[in-house]
Amino acid sequence: MSSQPDPNEKTLIVVKPGAVARGFVGEILGRFEKRGMKILQIKSQTMTKAKAEEFYSVHKERPFFGELVASFSGGMTVGAIVQGMDAVATVRRMVGATKSWEASPGTIRGDLAIGLTDNAIHASDSKESFERESKAYFS
Numbered sequence: 003m004s005s006q007p008d009p010n011e012k013t014l015i016v017v018k019p020g021a022v023a024r025g026f027v028g029e030i031l032g033r034f035e036k037r038g039m040k041i042l043q044i045k046s047q048t049m050t051k052a053k054a055e056e057f058y059s060v061h062k063e064r065p066f067f068g069e070l071v072a073s074f075s076g077g078m079t080v081g082a083i084v085q086g087m088d089a090v091a092t093v094r095r096m097v098g099a100t101k102s103w104e105a106s107p108g109t110i111r112g113d114l115a116i117g118l119t120d121n122a123i124h125a126s127d128s129k130e131s132f133e134r135e136s137k138a139y140f141s
């Protein structure tokens with residue numbers, strides 16, 4: 003495995019229903035563009051419950067799964083494939099901590115999120131997650 007960062011790495015971000023409803027799509031996508039990243043593909047959709055369950059299937063045994071699926075399928079989402087230098091890790095740093103009250107100011111969640119389930123945005127946590135989640139989202 004190379005230690006060199008990949009300048010063309012891809013990752014998936016999904017703006018969650020709460021952040022779409024609060025009007026933050028442009029602000030969030032703009033942050034990636036300003037950072038020099040490219041939006042390769044974009045789609046907006048209201049997820050069915052089944053599709054939300056498939057998307058978050060790694061969490062199916064967790065106690066918060068039902069609430070997560072209900073929230074994620076409860077309104078319009080906007081998903082995008084974002085490409086740039088070391089994209090998976092770079093985007094996760096820009097997104098900030100999962101618990102939005104712990105997210106640093108200047109991160110997307112630190113500036114725009116209001117909770118844990120409603121933490122504004124999902125971003126893939128590995129290349130493998132990107133492959134699986136982007137197939138689930140764009141299928």
Ligand code: CMP
Nearest residue numbers: 061066070100118119120121123124125
């Ligand atoms: P996300 O990055 O989309 O990945 C899984 C989501 O589960 C997470 O953001 C949160 O919105 C949600 N979630 C709800 N409760 C928890 C919890 N206790 N720990 C982690 N994630 C949680």
